[in-house]
Amino acid sequence: MLPLIKRYPVVVVTLIVLLATLGMLGTGWGQLAQLVASAFALGLAVHLGWGMAKDIARGHWGIDVLAFTAILATVVVGEYLAALIICLMLSGGEALEDYAQMRATKSLSSLLERVPVWAHRVEADGTIHDVRVAELMVADAVLVRPGEILPVDGVLLDPEGSFDESSLTGESMPVYKIAGESLLSGAVNGARAITLRASATAADSQYSRIVELVTEAAASRAPVVRLADRYAVPFTMLAYVIAGAAWWASGDPVRFAEVLVVATPCPLLIAAPVAFMGGMSRAARTGVIVKDGGTLERLAAVKSVAFDKTGTLTQGIPQLRSIHPVEGMGEEELLSLVAAAEQYSSHVLAASIVAAASDRSLAISAVRDASEVATHGVSALVGKRRVLVGKPAWIKSHVPDVRHYELASGESSVYVAVDGHFAGVLVLADALRPDAAETLWQLRSMGIQDLLMLTGDQQATADHIAGELGLTRVRAECMPEDKVNFVRGLTRRPVMMVGDGVNDAPVLAASEVGVAMGARGSTAASQSADVVIMTERISQAAQAVRIGKDTVHIAVQSIWLGIVLSVLLMLVAATGVLPAILGALSQEIVDLLTIFNALRALKGTQKFEVRPGSHSQGREAVAPGVNRPAE
16 A cells, blocks of 8 residues: 555545535535635645646647646535536546556566676686676786676686677578687576686677667657647637636636536546556557657557568578488488587577488487587488588588588578588578468558568678568668668658667667567667567567557547547536536546457457468467457
């Protein structure tokens, strides 16, 4: 109860004053009840009026002006109970909107844990101490364990190492470094622990520079005006016209207050937040976290969508695409031998090969006399057969009969020799996500035709992926700044950008809607994005747009429902047959009807359409571990 009081003091105090007023009326202290209620309502009106005056001075005319007038009018004519009910509706609506924002952002905490906070510093005597990344100094030796993020820029001290720099450069293939080569903070270490010597502090490292760019881009983005405020001026003017006409026709100022009581714009204040909260909850159930209600409004209006390539349209992990054995050797035999030789390698391609053999239930034999030549390949004795796996030049230096295999754009190859003879080639590639094409179809079906790809990868690879997806607009070899400048130059707005890496964080912040593939994406990308996809399904980006459109449709529908009912009540009140207290209670009924309609956003009104011939299901996909509510 105490946290509730601290967070929503106005709501709690209004309830206490209302109950106290009713209690005083029940004991015959009518004048004291009127004094307490009127003083409280006027105090709240002054607070509301101060904020309203500042908004008007900034050129922003909101619907608060009507609520302010209604409180003053009811107090002046002695309808203090109606004034308290208006105060309760107003404060409750603001609390509900705040709760919706808090509920949405709280779900993100589990996604924002990737940023390096601690580092393993190697002291002069060889001991290892865990220190905060900010405490690292230039020339410090730092141990980075397998799978950990490099905390600072540095130089490799070990003979060799493998690193995933896809979150920095957009390149999906692993990068191999030897002693003395530079390492970038934000890269992910491979399967073996390495030691680096810091060449910069955390504040001056690559990761921090990208985060700084994110901050600048986010600060330049214009705020979104509340949906309800678009209806503020016409609704307010209509209410004043009806109230003024009722006063003029009857000659009774009470009639003016009675009309304004039912004109109090609580449906306008409450409908949009409730619908947006429902839309955000609906999105969260499908594994999509939308950070605020304004994002849903911008999603509904998206005109252009830009995608990163690596880890977004593609899976970001090299996969075995084809096997090309020499005559006399079968595909499964070749794959089994290579998987056996590669099973102890730290090479990222090796992990993909072993996984492919396991998926085919092939036997992976134990090996003897295995060794790895840094950046070249692996030699291992598999049973009684000597197997060499590696780059074509290295294999050719050991066997004379190597035959060259022509690769397509985006492919990588592993050459194999067995017992001194060329045995074949394994081809790997960063495959498209299974639902990438479906996602583009979904977006086009919603009227979004301006689809493009921005990537730091090479032009040939980018063109190959774009060709598979039918994308005609491609910008390759982009640095983070290039992506930001390109998105800012797009004319069809709002723009939605979908990415997953640190290098995507600046452009996510610069777009009207930034969508981060948060399941494997970086903290910087998740923090700068407006939408975080918690699953590995890029189709959730299209689903987010559909939920945004659905939510805004329901919110606008709810607002109009409230407006129409309020206008009908105003016309009734103008005749004098609806006392102020009954009018306030009638307005509560309008609020309930508006809220119930807005809550339809929890389920939505539109099914997620499926492309003819697609294997996708018509129902919304639910995130793992999330229960679907009863229907």
